[in-house]
Amino acid sequence: MLKTKILLVGYGNVGRGVIKSIANNPDMELVGILSRSPERVKKEFNAVPVRAMTEAEAFISEIRPDVAILCGGSKDDLPKQGPVFAKLVNTVDSFDNHSRIPEYFKSVNDAALAAGHVSVISTGWDPGLFSLQRVLAGAFIPGARAYGFYGLGEKGGLSMGHSDALRTIPGVADARQFTHAVPEAIETIRRGENPVFQPGDMHTRECFVVLKPGADREKIVETIRSMPGYFAPYKTTINFVSQEELDSKYKGFPHDGLVIAAGSTGNGNQAQVEFRCIWGSNPEATGNVLVAHARAAVRLAAEGRKGAMTILDIPPSYFTQLDRDELLKHWM
Amino acid sequence: MLKTKILLVGYGNVGRGVIKSIANNPDMELVGILSRSPERVKKEFNAVPVRAMTEAEAFISEIRPDVAILCGGSKDDLPKQGPVFAKLVNTVDSFDNHSRIPEYFKSVNDAALAAGHVSVISTGWDPGLFSLQRVLAGAFIPGARAYGFYGLGEKGGLSMGHSDALRTIPGVADARQFTHAVPEAIETIRRGENPVFQPGDMHTRECFVVLKPGADREKIVETIRSMPGYFAPYKTTINFVSQEELDSKYKGFPHDGLVIAAGSTGNGNQAQVEFRCIWGSNPEATGNVLVAHARAAVRLAAEGRKGAMTILDIPPSYFTQLDRDELLKHWM
Numbered sequence: 109m110l111k112t113k114i115l116l117v118g119y120g121n122v123g124r125g126v127i128k129s130i131a132n133n134p135d136m137e138l139v140g141i142l143s144r145s146p147e148r149v150k151k152e153f154n155a156v157p158v159r160a161m162t163e164a165e166a167f168i169s170e171i172r173p174d175v176a177i178l179c180g181g182s183k184d185d186l187p188k189q190g191p192v193f194a195k196l197v198n199t200v201d202s203f204d205n206h207s208r209i210p211e212y213f214k215s216v217n218d219a220a221l222a223a224g225h226v227s228v229i230s231t232g233w234d235p236g237l238f239s240l241q242r243v244l245a246g247a248f249i250p251g252a253r254a255y256g257f258y259g260l261g262e263k264g265g266l267s268m269g270h271s272d273a274l275r276t277i278p279g280v281a282d283a284r285q286f287t288h289a290v291p292e293a294i295e296t297i298r299r300g301e302n303p304v305f306q307p308g309d310m311h312t313r314e315c316f317v318v319l320k321p322g323a324d325r326e327k328i329v330e331t332i333r334s335m336p337g338y339f340a341p342y343k344t345t346i347n348f349v350s351q352e353e354l355d356s357k358y359k360g361f362p363h364d365g366l367v368i369a370a371g372s373t374g375n376g377n378q379a380q381v382e383f384r385c386i387w388g389s390n391p392e393a394t395g396n397v398l399v400a401h402a403r404a405a406v407r408l409a410a411e412g413r414k415g416a417m418t419i420l421d422i423p424p425s426y427f428t429q430l431d432r433d434e435l436l437k438h439w440m
Numbered sequence: 441m442l443k444t445k446i447l448l449v450g451y452g453n454v455g456r457g458v459i460k461s462i463a464n465n466p467d468m469e470l471v472g473i474l475s476r477s478p479e480r481v482k483k484e485f486n487a488v489p490v491r492a493m494t495e496a497e498a499f500i501s502e503i504r505p506d507v508a509i510l511c512g513g514s515k516d517d518l519p520k521q522g523p524v525f526a527k528l529v530n531t532v533d534s535f536d537n538h539s540r541i542p543e544y545f546k547s548v549n550d551a552a553l554a555a556g557h558v559s560v561i562s563t564g565w566d567p568g569l570f571s572l573q574r575v576l577a578g579a580f581i582p583g584a585r586a587y588g589f590y591g592l593g594e595k596g597g598l599s600m601g602h603s604d605a606l607r608t609i610p611g612v613a614d615a616r617q618f619t620h621a622v623p624e625a626i627e628t629i630r631r632g633e634n635p636v637f638q639p640g641d642m643h644t645r646e647c648f649v650v651l652k653p654g655a656d657r658e659k660i661v662e663t664i665r666s667m668p669g670y671f672a673p674y675k676t677t678i679n680f681v682s683q684e685e686l687d688s689k690y691k692g693f694p695h696d697g698l699v700i701a702a703g704s705t706g707n708g709n710q711a712q713v714e715f716r717c718i719w720g721s722n723p724e725a726t727g728n729v730l731v732a733h734a735r736a737a738v739r740l741a742a743e744g745r746k747g748a749m750t751i752l753d754i755p756p757s758y759f760t761q762l763d764r765d766e767l768l769k770h771w772m
Contacts (some may be wrong), residue, residue: 128706132582210768235772237580240756241715243771247732247759248569248725250464254771373728374460377720383573384716388709393580396705400579420757420767424572427579435752436542439575439586440567 111137112406114399115173117161117193118142119149121268121361122202122232123179125395127153133399135429140171168196174409175200175402181272187212194219194227194416198409200401202232202394204269207337209235217416226409227416228401232394233385234258238367240419241383245369249379252371253302257289257310258363261386264288264314265363268390273338274315277331279323282351284358286314289366300370300378307341315339315346316358363390400427443469444738446731447505449493449525450474451481453600453693454534454564455511457727459485465731467761472503500528506741507532507734513604519544526551526559526748530741532733534564534726536601539669541567549748558741559748560733564726565717566590570699572751573715577701581711584703585634589621589642590695593718596620596646597695600722605670606647609663611655614683616690618646621698632702632710639673647671647678648690695722732759 112135116123119141130136141158143149149158159167168176176193178201180186186203193199194216203212209230220227230236234256242254259265264286274283293310296303303309315332319325329346332339349357364386373379387393401419404426408417425435444467448455451473462468473490475481481490491499500508508525510533512518518535525531526548535544541562552559562568566588574586591597596618606615625642628635635641647664651657661678664671681690696718705711719725733751736758740749757767 125706129582132705206772209772210765213768230772237576237713239772240576243756243760243762243767244569244572246762246771247756248729250461250728373464373719373721373724374457377724378718379720379725379728380718382714382716384714386710386712387705388711389705392705392709393711396582396711397580418768418772420771421755423753423755424575424579425752428575430575430578433542435575436545436750439578439752440538440541440562440571440750 109135111135112175112403113137113139113171113173114402115139115168115171115176115197116141116179117176117189118179118185119153120179121391122394122398125389125391125393126177126179126398127395128392129395129399133429135403136399139173140167142167164193165196173197174406177201177398177402182269183273183276187215190216190227190229191219194225195223198225198405199227200231200398200405201229202236202398203230204232204235205337206235213416213418221415224414226405226413228405228422229416229418231401231419232397233363233387233390234365236397236419237385238365238383241367242369243420245367245381249369249371249373249381252369252379254367254369255297255305255310256365256367257294258365259287259311260289260366261362261364263362265365266361266390267363268361270313270338273335274317274332277328279320279328280317281320282318282354284316284354286316286358288312288314294366294368297368297370298380300372302371308343311342313339313342313344315344316349316354317346318351318354319348360388361390363387363393403427403429441467443467444507444735445469445471445503445505446734447471447500447503447508447529448473448511449508449521450511450517451485452511453723454726454730457721457723457725458509458511458730459727460724461727461731465735465761467735468731471505472499474499496525497528505529506738509533509730509734514601515605515608519547522548522559522561523551526557527555530557530737531559532563532730532737533561534568534730535562536564536567537669538567545748545750553747556746558737558745560737560754561748561750563733563751564729565695565719565722566697568729568751569717570697570715573699574701575752577699577713581701581703581705581713584701584711586699586701587629587637587642588697588699589626590697591619591643592621592698593694593696595694597697598693598722599695600693602645602670605667606649606664609660611652611660612649613652614650614686616648616686618648618690620644620646626698626700629700629702630712632704634703640675643674645671645674645676647676648681648686649678650683650686651680693722695719695725735759735761
């Protein structure tokens, strides 16, 4: 089997998830890692060459990956890395700042079109699977709104994007953010009321923050509560904890969610769809989705396609290793 | 707005569902109906020209539809009509005899390729939405099996395909078939056991049959129980009822279902997805899905694509009226 050669850009939680996913996909092969701290990465993982981010262009010329999976953060890393790497190679990323997706799409699309590469942006769990389910629900139940909920379980779901955002605040040593769905909001939708929600009606946010010595606690609270997009629109609870408490009580990366849409067909017959997912490890789940999109990106590039695209632009059969005969025979 | 012109082929329950769906999709326009019994149809619906099936070619030349939605039965109608219409116009159908999809795909594909048309086959609820969810689950959770269940509610779900199959049996005046999920089977999957099921482990089938005068009851029972694909693999209950009882107690077309897949990521972290849908009217839901696929078929044909395809071959954005800017801004 001719394997798809993957370059990993950024070795954090999602990057580790991607490596585990590649091991479960026999048509995929990790061929190299780019990191801001290559020496740190080599201590943990040295099965493939690891180089500094500054050597990207030379490294790509050397190892010739089919596709790069970009695992940097959405707040500071991807807005710069996305367009840079789209010039060098086909890319897949999980840019997850919803309100900035249009401008991110444009900057990556310009770079990918100019270079003749395929760049799949903003995929993973949400945006990604949930975007797809929202659009399908809206297309197949005309007039139904599609809603996304997160953290339906008792402990809520750990949001990596929001945890990363907390950690960028000066004075924060470490932090984790758990998202909680508002159950009453889900019931309103199931009753077919198609409510108009503000983000804060659907979720609350619970932060566990470890301070650096001498940090300005009040200023940090104010910074969190006023962070646009991430926290400003939500009822946000901020708890200051020790590193030990964070590591023992709030460990792991569990997450879960629900896309739900309810409307009607014909003369008022009920029409309702729900997509539920439960992940023991959010970054490993995201890694799986990114790897399946890497498979699709390489196929699309082989067909001569170029430019930025999202999960909405990709035929679902491109995500799987199964061929058409197998899909027709056993999966339809 | 330049509307997509739809020819409806076959005016049964699904055909009526398609007409109701077109009314809810402002970019779609019904331009004609072909029926085996045009005079019967005209009595019920005369907003557009209605012609006999035998006049198909002349009618299509006259009204020049962008796409035909084929609403005949999968057992006897579509195997003949699918390839015939694929030669004349772009088509969409809901052929739902899973085990015969590969051969049906081939016969429609040959015709569509030769004529330069797009023919989307086997779409609706299942095959269709469920096929898509199965493939996505398998692609995004490597190693997880995806399972489909139907009729999770107390009354079960009315299967149109199986009801149609019952009605083709000599001596049967009318019939309805309700499918029931086996709850224990669903729980096994939620526990992550990835069981190997035979079809009969997952569902039971409950038939309500009205006999014609003088019909051979024992022979009908034997015919039902031995019908390959439809009933032979299942625990099947057969109840003989009067037409009045059928019409009052077992009316309507409710159905519901669940696609579920459970596996793991990395070193054993839970990964589970579930797609649940509930339809007050199964044929209206199928009509909605067919109309969204008609939109996609016309777009694909405009791009020069040709041949048979399934929901797995179509980028999800093609199903919606929303443009890329709107999708990036509000739906990702």
